[in-house]
Amino acid sequence: MTLCAILPKHWVATSNGIARRIDNPAGEGRILSDKHDMQWFLDSGFYESNDLTIYEFEETAKISTYLYAFCCGDYKEHVHDDLRYAPQRVFVRHSLDKNLDKAKIFGITKTTFDFYTEHFGHKYPFSKLDHVFCPDYKYGAMENVGCITYADSIMCEKSELSIPEQTFYTVVIQHEIAHMWFGNLVTMDWWNDLWLNEAFATCLSYKACSEGGPFVDSVSKESWIHMAGYKRYGLNDDTLPTTHNIQADCKSTDDAESLIDGITYGKGSAMIKQLIFLLGWENFSKGLHIYFKRHAWGNTVLEDFILALQEGYNLNSAEPIDLLAWA
Numbered sequence: 001m002t003l004c005a006i007l008p009k010h011w012v013a014t015s016n017g018i019a020r021r022i023d024n025p026a027g028e029g030r031i032l033s034d035k036h037d038m039q040w041f042l043d044s045g046f047y048e049s050n051d052l053t054i055y056e057f058e059e060t061a062k063i064s065t066y067l068y069a070f071c072c073g074d075y076k077e078h079v080h081d082d083l084r085y086a087p088q089r090v091f092v093r094h095s096l097d098k099n100l101d102k103a104k105i106f107g108i109t110k111t112t113f114d115f116y117t118e119h120f121g122h123k124y125p126f127s128k129l130d131h132v133f134c135p136d137y138k139y140g141a142m143e144n145v146g147c148i149t150y151a152d153s154i155m156c157e158k159s160e161l162s163i164p165e166q167t168f169y170t171v172v173i174q175h176e177i178a179h180m181w182f183g184n185l186v187t188m189d190w191w192n193d194l195w196l197n198e199a200f201a202t203c204l205s206y207k208a209c210s211e212g213g214p215f216v217d218s219v220s221k222e223s224w225i226h227m228a229g230y231k232r233y234g235l236n237d238d239t240l241p242t243t244h245n246i247q248a249d250c251k252s253t254d255d256a257e258s259l260i261d262g263i264t265y266g267k268g269s270a271m272i273k274q275l276i277f278l279l280g281w282e283n284f285s286k287g288l289h290i291y292f293k294r295h296a297w298g299n300t301v302l303e304d305f306i307l308a309l310q311e312g313y314n315l316n317s318a319e320p321i322d323l324l325a326w327a
Helices: 025-036 039-044 094-099 102-120 163-181 191-210 223-238 253-257 262-279 281-295 302-314
Strands: 003-008 012-015 019-022 052-057 070-073 075-080 088-093 129-134 147-151 186-188 298-300
Touching (some): 003 025, 012 019, 012 088, 019 025, 070 147, 075 094, 102 191, 102 281, 129 163, 163 191, 186 191, 186 281, 191 223, 191 253, 191 262, 191 302, 262 281, 281 298, 281 302
Parallel strands (some): 186 298
Antiparallel strands (some): 003 052, 012 070, 019 052
């Protein structure tokens, strides 16, 4: 997919890919019009204004349409100069900038990249990673490719955080980064495996947090205690009339909206944690190497995931386990 955005000059923009900012739209108006089939742009006369700027974004990799996003506004932009994995930036409202520890965000991200790259067996798959803290956001966060959006009300409402709040802050970032591989590089075939997408990212974020690293050591011991709260969330939802199987029958995208609950996240992540315990972490990681290598840039179902884990387990384990039966 491609995107070209025309904005007030004091705004900034980000999307899934790297952008080129054009501050002289009049000079490049004809070129952009021909390139992007934007005759309306020339007809409008917008390009003659000195108060506008244009962002031309690179074409994305092959991604699912629900992972396409763009964010525009009068944001404060912070650039991270460590390019070991990918360029990174943070976008935040000017009024909340004082609450945001940018070094902490970039430190958590580096630790998380190190951990996932090693144990997933695949480098970070996209051209950059932006963290956008959005006002009045419907969800806590969303893993748009290369452009994670967060509700600023839960991430930077205040500058001083308790240990449980710091843990939540850390695992939210680690959860969304896990989706860059599990969900974005490899995408579920349909929403009945939404549970696997979210349960995996939830469980692996707590695993990554528990391993510590720069800016994570202070909360690593809190990780599994915090995840127990997610499990209680799942146990509570299991007592309600709306309870459902972890792998729910999902006939439409409307049904998928109703599955964003404690069973999908809390109970599902507890099951993934149990699966890791059953296989052992090294065997589980070997299975992930197989899974991402085999299915990169494609769609999968639960059985594809389970078969890859089975192969990883069989590589060096004598005691037989039938993971399809477990599933």
